[in-house]
Amino acid sequence: MPTTHSRARVATLCAAALTFSGLAVTGILAAQPAAAADPAGYQNVRINEVTSSDNDTVELYNTGSTAVSISGWKMSDDSFSAQSFSPSSSTIQAGGFVTFNSPKGLGDSDKLVIYTSGGTVVDRVEWATDKAKPAMARCGGDGTGAWVTATSAATFGSANAAGCPSSLPAASRVRINEVTSNGSDTVELYNGGTSSVSVSSWKYVDGDTGHSAAKISSSSPSATSIPAGGYVTFDSTIGLGDNDSAFLIDGSGNTVDSVTWATDAAKPSDERCADGSGWFQTATTATLGSANSCAGGGGTTGGTTTGGTTTGGTTTGGTGGTGDQPGQLLGGGGSLTSGCTPEAPSGSHSTPSGTLAWPGGADVTIADNVCAFTTSTGPEGRDVSGLVFDPSNPSVLWAVKNKNWLFKLVKSNGNWIPDSSWAAKGKQIRFSGGSGEPDSEGVTIGADGHLYVTSERDNTNNTAPKDTILEFDPAATGSTLSPLHQWDMTSQFPQLDTGDKDDANLGFEGVGYVPDSWLTAGGWVDPLTGAAYDPANYPLHGSGLFFAGLEWDGTLHVYGLNSNGTFTTFGAISTGKTSVMDVTFDAVTQRIVATCDNTCGETHTFMKVDASGAIVPDVTYTNPAVMPADNLEGFALAPASTCVNGSREAVWSDDGIYGFGSKTSSDGHALYSGTFPC
Template sequence: MCASALTLSGLLVTGVIAADPAAAADPAGYQNVRINEVTSSNSDTVELYNSGSAPVSLSGWKMSDNGFSPQAFSPSAGTIAAGGFVTFDSPKGLGDADTLVLYTSGGTVVDRVDWATDEAKPAMARCGGDGTGGWVTETSATTFGFVNAPGCPSSVPAASRVRINEVTSSGADTVELYNGGTSAVSLASWRYVDGDTGHSAATISSSSPSATSIPAGGYVTFDSTIGLGDNDSVFLLDGSGDTVDSVTWATDGAKPSDQRCANGTGGFATATTATLGAANSCPGSGGGGGGGGGQLLGGGGSLTSGCTPEEPSGTGSAPSGTQPWPGGQDVTIADNVCAFTTSTGPEGRDLSGLAFDPSNPSVLWAAKNKNWLFKLVKSGGKWIPDASWSATGKQIRFAGGSGEPDSEGLTVGPNGHLYVTSERDNDDNSVPEDTIMEFDPSASGSTLTPIHQWDMTAQFPQLDTGSKDDANLGFEGVGYVPDSWLTANGWTDPLTGAAYNPANYPLHGSGLFFAGLEWDGTLHVYGLNSDGTFTTFGTVATGERSVMDVTYDAGTQRIVATCDNTCGETHTFLKVGSGGAIVPDVTYTNPTVMPVDNLEGFAIAPTSTCVAGSREAVWSDDGIYGFGSGTSSSGHALYSGTFPC
């Protein structure tokens, strides 16, 4: 029996104004502003990132090099938005081996990064999460003003897998390190320093003589000999003098402790109980430390037999010009552990396409690879199978009642029916079968067969090579787009070269279907006719390397093409351009607290659900990997966040 996870919730991290005069000038949320990238060549450019959920004023802020003499700088913007970037060129030259310190107008140290000779060329950057990742030297072009490349470099050094995992500024002022890598790391010459620039860095070995190395997946704790107070920081340096990691907290943010959530990853949050030397639980109360936007929190629950997470593969970079997630940075795990184990999927994972029901936004439909559909409803803040429809999902078949559709994407049509894509028959998975099937969800029984089925396989000969890998690169997502949007925005019909006129296609219903092809990231536009035929309206270039899900969002009046870690976890919103063609408008990445996995499903709730300017966004993890074995996210498929109304 699959054990349930503990209830999970995101923490909204804000600054707390202290009583002393210097800290009184510190803006709320200052500790969430992190140095994210820096170069010591050419313009000596610095990038800041706000990992919090609210904008932060940079008025009067200063910086210094290793001379620790604060000096004003001119940021590209006076306020840094939640999840946003600000850059500036250092008014002081930054050397080959140097230090950069960031201060509020009141003189509080916000963040600091140290580097050895040439380590900031082309740049030092946080990798594995903007604002939260470990520091490494970039091996390719810089990314100032944009999200850092997911790999930076593709193989992150073992030392950068060591993270400050928990800090307490009361009692013994203890610091906990965690090694999220696969090999032990020597700490023999590692040092640390607090936010007082008058202090010299102390060695970990002098604070804890037994802390000579940290094993893979293990912890090391030491008591600070330089004291840790309110409005303070810890900066961790390796044996070369390069900063590895850091954390900053406001008043009482590290009492009883400040913890990374989930364990070893994500941002910091104030916890109600310290867990030094063990995995973080983070049932926090807010007001935490730097990098503390939203967190993935809570206990993971045990994995049931047959529920085996799959490590993500195929990680690549985001499209050029990708923007930060425009919604909140708080994200919660939104399902029970191992919730989608079925009789046909030996691993119990593979929740893929997602779609809110436009007529009932309290319902979320989901497609699972290996021929399953789920109707999900909210219970206790989680999306769970609707027992009145089927507590274990319903199987689907191809027309005729045979075969095992490799169901990937789905959308809800104007008639309330579900339109599901399949890229192959899993009974013969080396042969492509790129189809769209129409199902009536009100049909009785535990197995559904299509009312109509449209087969587009012949249009994609490049997938028919005899390779199951090529056959697996077909239709991954599909979105229904109403004719009213296409005509109102002046879409040019590719078949006539004139303005689209739905009356020219009397059997197609009231909209077209946009199917996303994993092979090359294109959308293929179809009119699905009631007599079982279809009309092909050509292709749309998304600018994404692949497409894993497609949705039409009436709130933004855009078609959304989603790509997983193959494209840096991004969503491209498309519009009808001035020339009448459908073109990319803007691309967003996911909130930085989320794992970099095969997140194949994405859905945005209708604007009718808006509360305080936000609505729900939901992601699905095709491999239920989360942040890896032993973390609170392992075994979970769904994540919930917010998107602007």
């Protein structure tokens, strides 16, 4: 069962992932310990955008949960001493922006340092020639994202998304992941991207203004590159102390990442939880060169929030919301009576080695109204499983509930809600003949626009498996739908037919429609012929195959579903996972995605056709760090047509509507929404 104290509010969690506090410029103004004059929450204020043209404008953003006074703050660059500036407001509201013009200008290749009125460094950014034209901006999250050059006009005073490039450089995935100041003074870097990044020319420096930046390679000659999902460590030759910082600078002189820690916070180490994306906390054991243990406690970089008021580096719980506000950030502490009964998650296991951090945004929101999926066969509102975006209308999301219900969802006030013009409470589905209750687990959409649903068993006889794929016409009228076709594969899985309801419940959990065009373009070898797949050999199957995920062992079973009610079996494909809960074909990445819940550490394996013509795992990602370790059985990625500023929506469904646990702000909710790169 997940615990709320380790699940910080996402916006602040994200802020800790890219912190640029505590560095002063040599010969300009010495960094000093935080003084009483420093306002509460100052460490949450980030430089968010800067331009070296158009009046040399600077934008600050407050990633914290409370307003911060910036009265009397100053700034400097690499040629002039700290100067007062005139901000658009003397206070930055939580999640708000403040802008000002540099009093003495900024150059094409320059740096910017922000200080409190007491002289404490708040944040710092450095850029190479012309990198701040039209602007240097954080992309991937205001106050938290990677520093890149904007591709369109500057967006001062508002979110940076409109000016961000469609894709971020590989170097933006490198993060300071762990640091220790206990004598060895070691820094660990982590590459959360999908390609190796060279760091042979990169430098680092601490918060001592008397120190010059040192090359990573001079500290550790073997630390020349970081493989995808890998680690590099090096011992600081300039030392690291209490109340110190570590700053990472690429070979061109651009700021990459940083961390600032308080007294003793880096003893034995200060580590990100989770790797490469989470906020920093003091560890109980250093894990340099491997995955962080995350067994410590307490935030040390900036403020973290779990529904209450930030106080220094940690936060105590606040009051949970009502559950019906649009776009609630995950987290929250206080009490909530949801009105429906959650089911605690089961089957939790650790994340497999080699898994990469979530490549999309760290922000995740609750995306449905509380108890939205209560039905006559499931008044507790549980068991939302498969999800799929409608490719013909990406503003529609289809969902199935295990107890034989199908939902057409549309957006309203930021949440996915049942489309009242189709069925305000969903439509009940049946097996052929109009009887039985399909244990509906997965859903996909074929080229014909019909919905194809997998069922593991008949809920009226739940000790016997009934592994079937059922075809429904979403345009059919009535409150109950019968299948146009039903394909029964139960006999292929005798291991599930033991008379035990738990074994019967380990069958077809998800399904994805994969177009023939992708299979032929990739050179997939037909296991039935041993030659390149030729769709013409199967004239009744339509224009694609169906990949059904077996929860029992994590395999994908490939079928051609024929118009005469028969089917062709193309065999099984290993996903490398112990289980599969949902399957989707993502046309944007051109990959089949096999999703597993907490049984496999909440992971998504993207599969490709390799050079030999086999379908094999390509890369596996975890969920965003803030998400609960629940039975998240459904996963869908929005089509390319929905992409905005390089991102599109990702949606998860919680089979038990458990959220972070009973009586918390996510109790009673089944859908979560985040972003994934385009």
